[in-house]
Amino acid sequence: MSQQRSERPAGSDSRPARSAAGLSADGSPGHGLPERGAPASELPDLPEATVARLPEYLRALHVLADGGGDVVSSEELAQAAGVNSAKLRKDLSYLRSNGTRGVGYDVGQLIDKIEHVLGLNQHRAVALVGVGNLGQALAGYGGFGSRGFHIAALFDADPTRVGDRIAGLSVRHIDELAEVVATEHIAIAVIATPAHAAQAVADALVDCGVTSILNFAPCVLSVPENVDVRKVDLAIELQILSFHEHRKSTLTALPEAIS
Amino acid sequence: MSQQRSERPAGSDSRPARSAAGLSADGSPGHGLPERGAPASELPDLPEATVARLPEYLRALHVLADGGGDVVSSEELAQAAGVNSAKLRKDLSYLRSNGTRGVGYDVGQLIDKIEHVLGLNQHRAVALVGVGNLGQALAGYGGFGSRGFHIAALFDADPTRVGDRIAGLSVRHIDELAEVVATEHIAIAVIATPAHAAQAVADALVDCGVTSILNFAPCVLSVPENVDVRKVDLAIELQILSFHEHRKSTLTALPEAIS
DNA sequence: AGGCGCTCGTGAACGCGTGCACAAATCGTG
């Protein structure tokens, strides 16, 4: 979940306590015209697995849009995103699908809808903590802008690094965290520090009001319930591949062959 | 995994699709004495979700071992790995658990077993293609050695980069791929190129005999069935966090209202 | 207008993964 999927520490269910409340009713029983002028209530209440796939659909849609396509069938889009078409349709159905039967989906409309659901309209500011090897690479990665984010600030604890300019930003000392997070309205942070420093950084981030963390440090972070953490560990990914590699090699040594 | 896994995997999830072949037969019905001197049959046929967690257990175990611990209870280890203790026990039970009831697990023994199952004993050689921003960071990351891998070769298509020395390795041109993969016995490769080059690189890797790929390029790779691919996409991880952030904010903002 | 082909939307079945709760096994102690 999956990258590898990161597990939520305490509350297994990501859904907040508030009971199903009033988002069940559409509000408009007549359900006259679909979206368009309508403000459209938020929170279609998506399954986690669907949320994890929406970004992939979005990326594929952008490729299609750049190619000049204006409508896609579920089959096309599914192939471009590397998933099953039925799964794709079900995923899209969760967000009040605007597909047209017999035709397909309007690319532009679908892009808007997914970006809206993911909250990408506001081009979120992200803080990056740890300007080491990996941190510098992340800061220099230019692909974020087109995908709804921008690195708003860089932090490090090492005084010799403070003041360095990377990708047009100057590295600030971690003590300035609270101030910058507040002024830049940062809600998402990336931790790219060594493992031994990660928990302290996470604590500081949480204290500043950051509620989503992407953790590249190879360690488990302990955070309050309302904070989301996703973890990316390169070595773990390689080890998973190693397992499959190991299995393959011990398998080819056996009798039956491949198709 | 990846990924991707993403699966992926799931994690978010990028689980390698694999048809269930006939790997069921254990071969040793009597299985007299446990491990120890015995060569121990391979392939306990683990669930993917378990495989994705084993590396996390392994990391936690190494931390415990460095701390001097020689036995751990499932509860301790589970907490260190950030999972449920029942889940941990079930996971470990798949690999002929050597836990002792009333005591716990032998740390060293468990490390050996997991490393063996994951195929980490042979310190696998990994090729890294694309020595750009991210590629250089990955090449410079020193943490691989202690986790069962070493970067054996760096490749790039840009002639101006060929010959550069990064982390003690000199960058080779991608045309040398086949030769190096063969001599270094490389089965796992990392793609850190721009998206538009990734598919071509993947094809070249597959042609050389590489059967596991970790893909950092934001695109879907098409590979033969016997090749495992895990994907890591930083922007996707951020977008998933963005969704949760978006949900949180629209939830705290209005108890019952529409725009 | 009517029929036909295409594609979305979704009900239902299936399988995997998770977590509970308890029996089995082991160690330490009197």
Added chain:
DNA sequence: CACGATTTGTGCACGCGTTCACGAGCGCCT
């Protein structure tokens, strides 16, 4: 040796996620 304190191993039930298969709507062509 017997008993109690632990901790593993696992049967079982539940819920989520995936997939199939098909009905429902839409556009096009005659």
